[in-house]
Amino acid sequence: MPESLTKLTYQTFQQGKNYFGLAHKILSSRLRNLVYPTLEEKTKPIPDELLAKLQQRLNQLLETDWQDAQKGVCPESLLFDNPWDDFFRYYPLLWLDYPQTWERLKQQNYQDFSPEIDTDGYPSYYVQNFHQQSNGYLSDLSANLYDLQVEILFGGAADAMRRRILAPLKQGLKAFESVGQTRILDVACGTGRTLKLIRAALPQASLFGTDLSPAYLRKANELLSQIPGELPQLLQANAEELPYVDDYFHAVTSIFLFHELPAPVRQTVIEQCFRVTKPGGVFIICDSIQLSDSPELAYMIDSFPETFHEPYYKHYTTDNLVERLQGVGFEHIEIQVHFMSKYFIAHKSA
Numbered sequence: 001m002p003e004s005l006t007k008l009t010y011q012t013f014q015q016g017k018n019y020f021g022l023a024h025k026i027l028s029s030r031l032r033n034l035v036y037p038t039l040e041e042k043t044k045p046i047p048d049e050l051l052a053k054l055q056q057r058l059n060q061l062l063e064t065d066w067q068d069a070q071k072g073v074c075p076e077s078l079l080f081d082n083p084w085d086d087f088f089r090y091y092p093l094l095w096l097d098y099p100q101t102w103e104r105l106k107q108q109n110y111q112d113f114s115p116e117i118d119t120d121g122y123p124s125y126y127v128q129n130f131h132q133q134s135n136g137y138l139s140d141l142s143a144n145l146y147d148l149q150v151e152i153l154f155g156g157a158a159d160a161m162r163r164r165i166l167a168p169l170k171q172g173l174k175a176f177e178s179v180g181q182t183r184i185l186d187v188a189c190g191t192g193r194t195l196k197l198i199r200a201a202l203p204q205a206s207l208f209g210t211d212l213s214p215a216y217l218r219k220a221n222e223l224l225s226q227i228p229g230e231l232p233q234l235l236q237a238n239a240e241e242l243p244y245v246d247d248y249f250h251a252v253t254s255i256f257l258f259h260e261l262p263a264p265v266r267q268t269v270i271e272q273c274f275r276v277t278k279p280g281g282v283f284i285i286c287d288s289i290q291l292s293d294s295p296e297l298a299y300m301i302d303s304f305p306e307t308f309h310e311p312y313y314k315h316y317t318t319d320n321l322v323e324r325l326q327g328v329g330f331e332h333i334e335i336q337v338h339f340m341s342k343y344f345i346a347h348k349s350a
């Protein structure tokens with residue numbers, strides 16, 4: 001297919017996902033307001049000029065995504081990767097789960113777990129219904145719905161945002177070009193989407209993933225075991241105590257974790273990531289935008305934790321992560337912002 005046609009297909013595919021997400025959000029909030037009219041004032045509509053800004057940022061992200069693929073950062077086919085099976089299997093279940101999430105929002109009950117879910121041994125900050133999610137991160141249903149929920153939230157751009165770690169990751173690994181096989185750890189890998197992207201961009205690397213949720217790790221294993229080649233090693237572990245020796249990884253990544261951690265835990269996790277990164281290695285955080293880099297989106301940044309249960313988000317939005325990274329020893333920290341995400345690319349001195 002000529003390049004211009006493939007690009008148009010990609011843009012149409014993404015725009016389709018964006019419209020679908022928008023339609024879903026409108027429909028689900030109308031239905032919620034019908035069933036729970038008292039919740040209506042909690043969710044403020046996004047003003048039109050802000051929607052236009054968001055569309056502009058989304059278009060920029062998609063252009064960068066396209067250009068990176070053209071430069072060979074990842075195969076072009078990755079831009080069209082979409083978990084269709086999961087979509088058709090789980091989309092109806094998303095709707096069936098809504099009444100429980102709305103009830104939780106109404107009751108402000110965010111430690112609501114079914115009796116069969118074992119919450120023992122998890123840190124108390126974690127035993128929460130983040131985003132009002134049924135059984136938090138601790139059930140198979142939650143793991144099956146998660147990617148769909150994130151896609152709807154970001155108008156189909158979640159993977160495009162995750163893909164922005166690939167260029168700095170490959171750049172960071174250039175320091176180890178003479179090494180046969182590099183080791184990359186994804187901290188809080190969730191359902192494994194980022195590891196899948198890294199595998200496509202770096203087929204020879206040894207991949208590792210940790211997460212606290214056994215259900216999400218099971219889902220990650222299901223996804224990653226479909227890919228030929230070496231299977232990433234997945235471990236259930238708290239990011240506060242990474243079960244690896246010092247200086248083990250050539251690169252460490254962490255996607256959408258830090259806004260879900262209390263500030264002191266954020267600090268400990270950064271210390272752990274520094275400890276397990278090799279001298280000369282790179283550590284990449286991708287998380288929500290913050291107020292300092294996106295003041296024009298302050299309205300959305302402020303209203304996000306009112307709509308979604310995100311107890312540590314507000315503090316995260318003003319937390320100086322650069323200072324934290326430098327404080328533990330990282331240097332040459334580069335910041336990037338793409339659509340709704342911010343990237344911290346930090347290096348450990350050789």
Ligand SMILES: C[S@@+](CC[C@H](N)C(=O)[O-])C[C@H]1O[C@@H](n2cnc3c(N)ncnc32)[C@H](O)[C@@H]1O
Nearest residue numbers: 137188189190211212213216237238239255256
């Ligand atoms: C918002 S999700 C992000 C998942 C994935 N990185 C992604 O890109 O979608 C947050 C993830 O962090 C995990 N998590 C939260 N606190 C953790 C901790 N202290 N240690 C390890 N994983 C944690 C959760 O289980 C969940 O999978």
